[in-house]
Amino acid sequence: MEERTLQRQFRTLEELLSKVRDQFLQGKPVILIDSEREIEGDFIFPAEICTTEVMNFITTVGKGLLCVVGPEEALLKRGFFRLPSNFGGNYFIPIDYIDSSSRYKTGIPACERALSCRMFSDEKLDLSEFKYPGHVTVIGAKEFPIRKGHSEASVELVRLSGFKPYSVIIEILDLDGESHNIDYLYTLSEKYGLLVLDIQDVWEMYVKNTQLINPLARAKLPTKYGIFEIISFNNTLDHKEHFAIIKDWRDRTPLVRIHSECVTGDCLSSLRCDCGSQLEKALKAIADNGGVLIYLRQEGRGIGISRKIEAYRLQDTGLDTYDANVEIGRKPDEREYSAAYQILKSLHIDRLKLLTNNPRKKQELERYGIIVEDVINLYGEVNEFNIKYLLTKKVRFKHDIKL
Numbered sequence: 001m002e003e004r005t006l007q008r009q010f011r012t013l014e015e016l017l018s019k020v021r022d023q024f025l026q027g028k029p030v031i032l033i034d035s036e037r038e039i040e041g042d043f044i045f046p047a048e049i050c051t052t053e054v055m056n057f058i059t060t061v062g063k064g065l066l067c068v069v070g071p072e073e074a075l076l077k078r079g080f081f082r083l084p085s086n087f088g089g090n091y092f093i094p095i096d097y098i099d100s101s102s103r104y105k106t107g108i109p110a111c112e113r114a115l116s117c118r119m120f121s122d123e124k125l126d127l128s129e130f131k132y133p134g135h136v137t138v139i140g141a142k143e144f145p146i147r148k149g150h151s152e153a154s155v156e157l158v159r160l161s162g163f164k165p166y167s168v169i170i171e172i173l174d175l176d177g178e179s180h181n182i183d184y185l186y187t188l189s190e191k192y193g194l195l196v197l198d199i200q201d202v203w204e205m206y207v208k209n210t211q212l213i214n215p216l217a218r219a220k221l222p223t224k225y226g227i228f229e230i231i232s233f234n235n236t237l238d239h240k241e242h243f244a245i246i247k248d249w250r251d252r253t254p255l256v257r258i259h260s261e262c263v264t265g266d267c268l269s270s271l272r273c274d275c276g277s278q279l280e281k282a283l284k285a286i287a288d289n290g291g292v293l294i295y296l297r298q299e300g301r302g303i304g305i306s307r308k309i310e311a312y313r314l315q316d317t318g319l320d321t322y323d324a325n326v327e328i329g330r331k332p333d334e335r336e337y338s339a340a341y342q343i344l345k346s347l348h349i350d351r352l353k354l355l356t357n358n359p360r361k362k363q364e365l366e367r368y369g370i371i372v373e374d375v376i377n378l379y380g381e382v383n384e385f386n387i388k389y390l391l392t393k394k395v396r397f398k399h400d401i402k403l
């Protein structure tokens, strides 16, 4: 993740998006890497403005399977139909668009494939206007929150950069015909001056620009620490039941605690971690100053309670909390803060003081454009059972913890 080049090149997601748009307008594709799923790179370009030159470049240099992608729902409405598949691929019948301007009328030359892609992006045209089966492979994209593959990310990237949600994509093979060669992708990027993005970058742009979490129900919540309001959300971003606890902050900057679920520490008084005491301290501080506690349903740093218990078992045999996660085949920390950002946005909070020792939380919010005026440490209680865990957080996760 640290290696994501754009993170370094551009400060904000808006800057990045406007760069992408400029590049498309110059007739240059973007290289999109899927580092989570396939570790593969594709050229991406808006179908709407695909020229013969762009088509010739991406098919010659890319060498993979040329596809044009559109939102699945829209394709079905236009009469495009899916091919049978035994691996869940979302391939539709391939197409050609041939008209009087087509010189060869085979659908194969770059000029004809480019025309097919441009016409595919015209929602007024249904399948009957195309010849099929043709020479441009068609893929239906799912909703981005449901599937985060190249198809979905490419459709969102072109949509967010101001074009119709239809993209031309092709896998990039290296000089030996191999895929998965990330170094080669960077060589191409330098040689041709092309932006390299990761699907995660597109996801962040999508989260920033597509509000999918909104307040649903509100109720009074009296607690030991004061009287709060508790809010639930209508959430089609990740469909989890996150909630927030609010205390009016009047004219002050709200104190914000983004707390990931720890059922053992938060509810069962477990001493294996510092979560329970952090939760109490945060509620006290928010009761005094005003602000919000966002309770994110990502138990066990995102791996869930069952796997956390498995990791605990390994920790009892000597592994630390970082290696225990890795040992069970998960990442050391799988948490996501896109929902926290959208919850803040839905509560009209764009500036805050953050209660945390975890530097990543500030970085994630700032990436989305939230102004973090201050980071206020939130030290949990240290005891004989959690000291090693806290030490690991300090040393391996770089948390700002006094020990």
Ligand SMILES: Nc1nc2c(ncn2[C@@H]2O[C@H](COP(=O)(O)OP(=O)(O)OP(=O)(O)O)[C@@H](O)[C@H]2O)c(=O)[nH]1
Pocket: 258, 259, 260, 261, 262, 263, 273, 275, 278, 298, 299, 300, 301, 302, 303, 308, 311, 312, 321, 325, 355, 356, 357, 358, 361, 378, 389, 399
């Ligand atoms: N996998 C795993 N998760 C753990 C373990 N101990 C605690 N957790 C989880 O760690 C997360 C802690 O979340 P937070 O307190 O919001 O965040 P933090 O990283 O501690 O950073 P702070 O903001 O400083 O508290 C919760 O989801 C816990 O369930 C462990 O040993 N293994």
Ligand SMILES: [Mg+2]
Pocket: 038, 040, 150, 171
């Ligand atoms: Mg692919």
Ligand SMILES: [Mg+2]
Pocket: 274, 275, 278
């Ligand atoms: Mg914590």
Ligand SMILES: [Zn+2]
Pocket: 262, 264, 265, 266, 273, 274, 275, 276
């Ligand atoms: Zn905990």
